[in-house]
Amino acid sequence: MRVLICAAMLVMVLAPAILPSAWGALGQSSTTVEDDRAKLHGVHQRRGGISYSIDTITVAGLEINEYVSSDGMVFAVVWKGTGVPDLKLLLGEYFEAYREEVAAARSRKPRVREPFRMKSDRLIVERVGHSRSLWGRAYLPSQLPPGIRPEDIQ
C-alpha cells in the first residue's frame, strides 16, 4: 500500500507535465477525476449528497476533499495535513489568480502576518494552520449548488 501511495504522489508531482487537464481541478468537469484518480491509486471515498458529492483522497499525511456538483463540476477543494498539495494541480485555471494574490499579500508594506485570504466574486481561497496541521480551501462562490453554505466547505 505504501508503495502505491508513493507512486500516486509521484504521479501528482509529475502531473503538470503529463496531465494538462489537471487532476480534479477547480472549475473543471469531474469526468476526468475518475481516470486521473485511477492513475493516482490514491485512497479515496465518495460521500453522496442531494446537490453535491465529496470525493476524498488521503495520501502522505494529506487529505484532499473535492466538492463536485450534481452536474459534475468541481466547485470547491479543501486540503488539510502536514504539508500542502500542489495547488497548481488543485486550482487549475484559477492558480495564476491565486498566485498573484499571494504575491500581493507578500509585498504589502509593512508585511502583515495573518491567515491568507483572497476574496473575489470569482474565487475565494483561504489558508490557515500551523506546523503539523495546515488547512486551506478554494471555492467558486458563484458556483455553489443550492443548499451548501461556505461554512459547509471544510
Added chain:
Amino acid sequence: MKRMRVVVAFLCLLAGCGGGGDDGGGFTSSAGSIPISVGTSSVCVTINELCASVTVCQPGTSNCQTISDVLVDVGSVGLRVFGSRLSVPLTQTVDAQGRAIGECTFFADGSTSWGPVQIADVVLGDAPAVRVPMQVITPTFGGQSVSSNPCNDTVDSDPDAASLNGILGIGLFRQDCGSVCAVNSNNTLYFSCQAASCAGAVVSVVDQVQNPVWLLPSGNNGVVITLPNVPESGAPSVTGSLILGIDPAASTTPPSAVLPTNANGFVTTVYKGRTFAQSIIDSGSNALFFPDASLAGCPMPLDPFYCPPNALHLSATISGTGGGQAVVPFQVANTQLLVDTQNSAYNNLGGDFSTFDWGLPFFLGRTVFVGIEGQSSSLGTGPFFAF
C-alpha cells in the same frame, strides 16, 4: 530574576531533575528566559510582531553569531534563519545517498520558505546550547530559484520584505513534521537535492527540524510567554519574557485554565453561538482573526481588518480536547484609528477570517504556557495551552 535561576539550577542539581527525553520526561524547571519585544527594532517593523534574538553556532565550536529580529512563533516548530543573514558555517544534513536535505515550510499567511536543513548549536538566552537541525532560508539552494522550486510557490528571499531575520518556532510539537515525513517521501515538506534536482525525501524524526526547547537538558517541557498589557490606543513598544520550561509554581501568574489541544494542535472556540473546532493560538499572527458579519470591515488597504465606529467589548469561550475551558473577553477597536496612532502593539486589533486565530493581542497582558507534545509538567502532558 537571575539569582532565582541560579537557585533553581542548583536545586535541579540536587534533585536530579531535568532531562525529559523520549520517555516524556519528569518534572523540569526553567532553563532561563529570553527577552522578547514588539516595536523595538528596525527589522521587525510589523504591527504586533513579537521578536527576540537567538545565537547560532557552528557545531562544536565557539564560532557563534547572534541573530536579532527573530519572530517568536508559537504557530510553528523549529528555528529558521535567512541564509543572507547568517555568517557562521553550519553542517549540511544529507540522506543515505549523500544528497543534501532541504525543506519547504508553509506558513498560514500563504508564505513559503525553502532552504537546506543544517545542524547548528543553538543558544536560547542563558540556557545551554542545543544541537538541532534548523532551516537556512535560501531560495537558490539545490539549484532552485524564488519562482521555480519544489514548494510549487514563490518562496521568501528577502528578510526586509519579510520583516524578520528568522523565525523561532516554539510551538506544541517536538518536530515540524513528525512520523508522516519519516515514512512518506512525498510529504511535500522534505526533499533531497543533487545536481540541481530535488526529489521528495523520507527524513527520520530525529533528522527533521526540531523545536530547540524540547532538547534542552532542563526546562524542556514547553515555554511560557509573558507580556504586559497595553492601553486601548496601543503602545509604541512592549517588552516581556519567553521563559524556557513550564514551572507554574515559579510563575507570578499561575494559569487558571489548562486546555489540551487535539492531536493537530487545535482548540475549539465558541463565539456568538458558532463553534470553531479548528482554532489556533498563535503569537506569530498580528491580530485576532475571526468571522463576524456584524462588524464593519475597513476599506482598502486595511482590509480584512475590522473598523467598527466604536471599540467593542466581545467574549468567546476557548475549550480544550477532553476538558478545560476559559472565557476570554477581548476588544476590537477601529483599526484605522489604531494605526493612526503609529503605535506598534495593540491588544484590540481584529480582522475577518473564517475560523478563530488568537494572535498576538491574546498574549498581551497574559502569561501563556505552551506545553510540548509528550513532555510532562505539573500542568499535564503536552500538547496544551494554559493561561
